[in-house]
Amino acid sequence: MKIHSKLFLLTVAAFLLAVSVDAQKPQSKPSPAASPTPLKLERETPFTGDVAFPEVEGWELSERQQYPTPEMGYSHNYESPSGRVTVYVYHGGRKTIPNSLKGPVAEEVKMAQAGILAFVERGSYESAKEVKNETVTLGGTKGKVQSLHVLYALRAGGRDLDSRIYLFPYNNYFIKIRMTGPPMKEPSADMITLFEALDLLFSK
Numbered sequence: 001m002k003i004h005s006k007l008f009l010l011t012v013a014a015f016l017l018a019v020s021v022d023a024q025k026p027q028s029k030p031s032p033a034a035s036p037t038p039l040k041l042e043r044e045t046p047f048t049g050d051v052a053f054p055e056v057e058g059w060e061l062s063e064r065q066q067y068p069t070p071e072m073g074y075s076h077n078y079e080s081p082s083g084r085v086t087v088y089v090y091h092g093g094r095k096t097i098p099n100s101l102k103g104p105v106a107e108e109v110k111m112a113q114a115g116i117l118a119f120v121e122r123g124s125y126e127s128a129k130e131v132k133n134e135t136v137t138l139g140g141t142k143g144k145v146q147s148l149h150v151l152y153a154l155r156a157g158g159r160d161l162d163s164r165i166y167l168f169p170y171n172n173y174f175i176k177i178r179m180t181g182p183p184m185k186e187p188s189a190d191m192i193t194l195f196e197a198l199d200l201l202f203s204k
Contacts, residue, residue: 148168
């Protein structure tokens, strides 16, 4: 019995010693979760993107449509019997946008084209065929603003439509003009007036 008692006491002592040593160990604290640092885009331009769009005879100018993020920018609509023309002002999250129709501007046009084809895949358009892909002067022969221009012939709801995209840089921003309407062999008089006004606005 004495031997068993000694073994029992030794076992208890060893257990208490282990507990004591463990209690003296520094307790590791859980590492705090790293909080994500928001990325701030430093735009290299004093221009804020605010454009004073003019009233144009024969056209009704809409209120400014602001999009959810600064990258998406905003837009205005011009409406007349000839249709609707939407002008977008945005930077797409780019720090700088060169004053050139190559590089970022050309990439934005490709994205817009991909958007049209995506509408075909989703069934919103029955078909879309590229008719023109060129560089034009926004205001015609008297204009100054060079722009990429893409024309698609669409089929939607059993109707034939023209969809035009104009895209060019302006003070480190993208300007995109979208218009979709019945096919026109020649631009209407009010369309010419509008594009001359936009050319004058963005040539300043």
